[in-house]
Amino acid sequence: MKKQWCIPEVGAEFVWRMEDVLDLYEEPYEEPYDPNKPTVCFDEMPYEMVAEKRVSIPAKPGCPERYD
Numbered sequence: 001m002k003k004q005w006c007i008p009e010v011g012a013e014f015v016w017r018m019e020d021v022l023d024l025y026e027e028p029y030e031e032p033y034d035p036n037k038p039t040v041c042f043d044e045m046p047y048e049m050v051a052e053k054r055v056s057i058p059a060k061p062g063c064p065e066r067y068d
Helices: 012-026
Strands: 002-004 065-067
Touching: none
Parallel strands: 002 065
Antiparallel strands: none
């Protein structure tokens, strides 16, 4: 049995960049909302990362293997 997990690394640069993205989301729209022309936001890379970034933690009795 395997259990997925992720340990966030929240540092000053992460917080600064996240605040920048959130400020962008708060900006007012120039035009009123039009359901025929919805606003779309892309703030992630257009590809999937499949390589392991961290070493997995082996399974122990009563605890499944954990991997990122």
